[in-house]
Amino acid sequence: MARAKDIASIRQALQRRRREIVRVSQATREEVQALKEQERDPEYEENAQVELADYTLSHLVEAQRRELMLIDAAIERxxxxxxxxxxxxxxxxxxxxLRALPxxxxxxxxxxxxEAELRSRGSMATPTL
Ligand SMILES: [Zn+2]
Structure with missing residues (x-):
């Protein structure tokens, strides 16, 4: 039953990570929202910087969303x-x-x-898990 115990601890780690991402992504969304409101302010002249920050944050939100999907799929399995x-x-x-790559x-x-098959087909790296 050592394996079942190991899997239970991986599950706990995944759930901890999930809560952490939800918390961080909430904060990220609020930042994006704050930036959007700032952008509407005609007094605000550093639009390029706002756009860059918005772009960076959007990518962060996307990465968080993807990780959540992976975590949910792993917990489901x-x-x-x-x-x-x-x-x-x-x-x-x-x-x-599994510990290294849950x-x-x-x-x-x-x-x-x-991975070798994907490479020989010339398709660009879908990360192999
Ligand atoms: Zn196999």
């Missing part, structure tokens, strides 16, 4: 019992790999094979 099983060969992914969907061997 934990709840459904599919977590830690390679989607290609069905074997258990070793715990060291979103991993493939065992190391299949991840490498998948």
């Amino acid at each position: 934990i709840e459904g019992g599919a977590f830690g099983l390679c989607i290609d060969c069905g074997q258990e992914i070793i715990m060291d790999r 979103f991993a969907l493939r065992c190391e061997e299949d991840a490498e094979r998948n």
